[in-house]
Amino acid sequence: MAWRLRLAPEKTSIDFFKHQWLTFGGSVVLMLAAIAVWVVVGLNFGIDFKGGTTVRTESTTPVDVGEYRKALEGLPLGDIVISEVFDTNFRPDQHVAMVRVSSAQKGEAVTPETLQQVKDTLVKMDPALKIVSEETVGPKVSGELIWNSVLALGLTSLAIMAYITLRFEWQMAFGGVMALLHDVIITIGIFALFQIRFDLTIVAALLTILGYSINDTVVVFDRLRENLIKYKTMPLREVMNLSVNETLSRTLMTSITTLIAVGSLLVFGGDVIRGFSFAIFMGVLLGTYSSVYVAKNLVLFIGLDRSDKPKGGKLSDHEFANIDA
């Protein structure tokens, strides 16, 4: 047999429930911790959600954050946040900073005159400095955007839940969507912990995680459904273990291919979408873990109806009914 890269041996018989208090319990603890960090520390919202103005500067001279701050101090501004941006793609003499300012009056946008002053001041401080982009979001829109994002996340979860219920059983849909929320909540926790800027593209990434992470779970459930019919008397726990073992190789393979692509985006895609790439990367990583260790545990807790009624896993009224992966 020709050589092949294998991420998992051809046949495994790992007991995925053996340390379930460590794995599943760990997930629960991690989720609670993520929520705690999220509530206590809070997210570093970008202007999409908070309102305000950001100016992106580019200069051939190194960024001195203190210098920038000192220059802007005299202006009629509220908060001033200055951060230097690093990226592997930058030229050696390309120094980028993000300057975020808000109006001195709470709840108002920075006026065009003040913004012009900010830009003039920065250029006066460093004549080599160029303004490469500027964005202003008013407080009215930012409030709506938060609400829309929450709505989108909720709607997507519900839609996926409905779909999985239709194709499998409601217990599986519940387990699957809980696993998804686990992925999303921990990702948000990481963003809060490291104070990574949280903006609209991150919400898009979280939604993508919802849609993608369910894939591995679906593969496991698909096999579970097949095995439940094959091994009618085997305890549910063992059928689950068998199914996960049988699909382990493909679960790892599909995750790795996606991680490779997203990893490339994370490293080379530039700093503008770094947060986006990072969120998807974390989501795929967590999604793989949760489809092996979280989703099916929940199903086992709830239990499945294994009586031979024609309902449930074997919906016979659609074209894929007799096809199993």
Place this chain on the structure above:
Amino acid sequence: MITMPLWKRLLILAISLWGIVAAVPNAFYGRVEHHNDAVKAIEAAGGTATEEQNAALAQWPSYLPSSLMSLGLDLRGGAHLLAEVETASVYAQRIDAMWPEVRDALKGVRDQVGNVRRQPADAGVLKVTLSKPEGMSVALEKVKALAQPVVTLTGVGSSDLEVTTEGTDTIVVQLSPAEKNATDSRTMQQSLEIIRRRVDEVGTREPTIQREGTDRILIQVPGLGSAQELKDIIGTTAKLTFNEVVGQTANAETPASPNQAVLPDAEREGVFYVVSTEAVVTGEELTNAQPSFDQNGQPSVSFQFNPSGARKFGDYTAANIGKPFAIVLDDKVISAPVIQSHIGGGSGVITGHFTVEGSTHLAVLLRAGALPAKMTFLEERTIGPELGQDSVDAGRLAAVVGLIAVSVFMIASYGLFGIFAIVALGINMALIIAVLSAIGATLTLPGIGGIVLTIGMAVDANVLVYERIREELRHAKTPGRAVEIGYERALSAIIDANLTTLITAIILFYMGSGPVKGFAVTLGIGVITSVFSAIYITRFIIEVWLNRTRPKTIVV
């Protein structure tokens, strides 16, 4: 194994070929863009081409497809504005215009209702008190007679005014909800139309001007220097009127009688004019306006009235020789010349303290017409072209590296079958780009992210199939049979997995805006093309290979 029917094979080949051919122009983006611009310019010029245009035309053969993905603002650089139209301000204008009508209507029945007076009230509400409350029913009848039916599909049967009473002697007039709705949609349509005209006058490529929600307009203009510039073009109402000047004053608080207003001079501070609010002629009656120079060589704007405007203006100037009149733009007096003689030709010149830029700008605004309502800007974004180019470069690099890394991984894992998957992946990429070009979708930076993500997700389906084939081979099935069962059994998981992603993409498309929408589009298209390429293209390749080599055993 059962092979696909011929028509299916041909269809798969045709779609793949189309994808590759239609994706090609994007590899030569600059050239094709020049070519397309030249085609458009020649068409606009009525078929005559300059030498330059012919050169640009020759950069890309016309028998090849020339549709391109358009690049979003974050990739090309440009200005983005989200404006909110103050639709409610139109109600006030409408209601204010009602007052003379109400007054005249009640004049006829003065002996029954007595004197009428307008009371101060909220904007958009007209309150009129009668000195003889006993005439209320007569007055109400008269005022209600002024109402007209609303002309919309939903508002059939309702009238445009809501007339109620307050106390015994006050009539309250406001627009009815149906009329408000109708007015709102009219205001939005007019605003869109006028913004479009103004942006087109400036002549930039492919601006996006679209309505968002009930009272918002999204304006995106690629290649424009800054959002401020865009605001200068579309931010001013540009309501031009010619009014009679009653007097000049240095005090803004000068009391004015009901039909007069105190307006500031546009240039000189501390100079105010008392003008009659009833305009002699308005900007709506202009047919044309151009930047020009007056006899002193100062920048000015020359204009022409339409016939009715010309007649009104001619009559007025003839009757008021020696008196000043004011040219008022957005409640500021640009200039207040003294009428030297009867101006009958219907054309004139506005002189003021203009710069050349200022006069060009004003001419554009006058030609495009006034906005029906004021706008406030909720979101402003300017992206520099350098940053856009950096993002394109970074995205391209990430895609190439991702593609190579995934290819290496697939070949290491599945050998020859990995190569099959990579070929299908290549066609898949071409298909995504082809579809994006064909539907004229806009590629954004997160959109590129979506394409890179698709690289990783597209091979997932192949992984599922190949793993299943391996399993079947272990059960000692023949190669053909194993492949067939592998595809059949993996299908359900593939469909389930991709449908959930498609659901996400659809929700993102409807909820997201701008760059996020771009991501949703590439993700959605990517899901569809990857299912096609993983299920049909690889299967097609494997079938051809199996039929040709007829191997006794295969290793996946």
